[in-house]
Structures are given as structure tokens and as C-alpha cells.
Amino acid sequence: MKKQWAFKIFLFGFILLLAACGDTAEQLDKNDEQEGNVAEQEAPTREADEIEDSTGSVPLNLKIAENAAFPVGTKVKIFANHMEGMKGAEGVVVAVYDTTAYEISYRPTTGGEKVENYKWVIHEELDGASGAPMEPGRELVINADHIEGMDGATATIESADEGPVYVVDFTTTTGEEVKNYKWLVESELAASDESSQ
Incomplete structure (x- = not known):
């Protein structure tokens, strides 16, 4: 028992x-x-010091946008035509920051013709920038090297777009992979069909 x-x-x-x-x-x-x-x-938000490509790095101390229309990880369709094969390309948002983007005109430090209506440099890439958004006609020195002859050139503000600004990885319509493309603004993007499914 x-x-x-x-x-x-x-x-x-x-x-x-x-x-x-x-x-x-x-x-x-x-x-x-x-x-x-x-x-x-x-989603993996890339810190400013991680965003670097052939167009240089992102300025430090940028504020990450919290309520962007296209959060990090969103698949997007691009309507901008900043480079060959960009318009109509699809990609993914890798970073979003709250700042002001400027359309500028400048004469390259390497000489040659004046670059008209270049899109975009951001507030933090212009030496002495203050009072965002800055008025058209204001002149400042560019502290960015998106393309050769830009860094150190004097820019004239043409227009401003008050953020957010996007960093996007995409494949051009001609098949070229582009990493960390800077900068795109909201009006140049739309959620791709894949994102809405």
C-alpha cells in the first residue's frame, strides 16, 4: 500500500x-x-553614420521622422527624374528624416556650366543655414558632395520643401542597383502595389 x-x-x-x-x-x-x-x-532604421554611398554620408544629428507617410521598410514607386532610370523605378525606404530640402542652382567648383534647379540638398548641408525654410534667392555654401564640384560651391536657393526627406534603395528601370539614394521628398514617392497588398 x-x-x-x-x-x-x-x-x-x-x-x-x-x-x-x-x-x-x-x-x-x-x-x-x-x-x-x-x-x-x-524596422531597421539606419543611423546617420550608416548612410554612406558614392554621394557621401548623411549629416550627423538629423532627427528621424516619426510620422512619415512612408516609414522605413515601405516599398515605394519613384516619380522623380533626378537621374537616368529613376522615374518609374521601385525601391524601399531605408531612412526618413525631418528637415527641409532645397532646390538650388550653383556653379561647380570644378568649372563648367552652372547647374540649374538641382534637387535636393538639405538644410544641414548648407553652411550658415538658418530659419528653415530659407527664402528663394538666399546664397550659401554647399557642404555636401552628391556630385563632383558641388562641395564648397555657392548655392542659390530656388525653392524649399519642408520635410520629411527620404533615403531609398532602388533598382533603376535600366537595371542598375542604387543604394542609399539621397534625397527624395514625399511628393516624389508613392506606395508601390506590393506595399498595399
Whole structure:
């Protein structure tokens, strides 16, 4: 009789142990799932010092845009025509910042013809920029090297677009992969068909 009670107590204890382990495993699975959801919600925003390509790095201390129309990770269609094969291309937003973008005209430091209506440089890329948005006609020195002859040139503000500004990875319509393209503004983008599905 004592052996039966001992066995029942042992069996009951063993069942409790298994139940506890099952709950723990289930809880761990739930925790992993929740962490995965948080990671998805917090899409990998690239810090300013990580955004570097052939057009240079992003100015430090830019404020990350929190309520952008196209958050990081959004697949977008591009309507801008800043370079060959850009218009109609599709890509993905890799960073979004709150700042003002400017359309400028300038004469390259390397000589040659004046560059008219270049889109875009941002507020932080203009030495002495203040009072965003700055008025058309104001002249400042460019502190960005998007293209040869730009850095150090004197720019004339043509127009302003009060943020946010986007950094986008995309493939041109001619098949060229472009990483960390700076800058695009909201009016130059739309959510791609893939994003809305």
C-alpha cells in the first residue's frame, strides 16, 4: 500500500513538473513571438553614420521622422527624374528624416556650366543655414558632395520643401542597383502595389 502511495505521489509530481515545463516552453515561444513582432514594428532604421554611398554620408544629428507617410521598410514607386532610370523605378525606404530640402542652382567648383534647379540638398548641408525654410534667392555654401564640384560651391536657393526627406534603395528601370539614394521628398514617392497588398 505504501509503495502505491509513493508511486502516485511520484507520478503526480512528475506530471506537475511536465506541466510546468510545458508552460515555460509555451511562454518562451510567446516571448520569442512578441520579440519578433517588436522587431518587425521597429524596422531597421539606419543611423546617420550608416548612410554612406558614392554621394557621401548623411549629416550627423538629423532627427528621424516619426510620422512619415512612408516609414522605413515601405516599398515605394519613384516619380522623380533626378537621374537616368529613376522615374518609374521601385525601391524601399531605408531612412526618413525631418528637415527641409532645397532646390538650388550653383556653379561647380570644378568649372563648367552652372547647374540649374538641382534637387535636393538639405538644410544641414548648407553652411550658415538658418530659419528653415530659407527664402528663394538666399546664397550659401554647399557642404555636401552628391556630385563632383558641388562641395564648397555657392548655392542659390530656388525653392524649399519642408520635410520629411527620404533615403531609398532602388533598382533603376535600366537595371542598375542604387543604394542609399539621397534625397527624395514625399511628393516624389508613392506606395508601390506590393506595399498595399
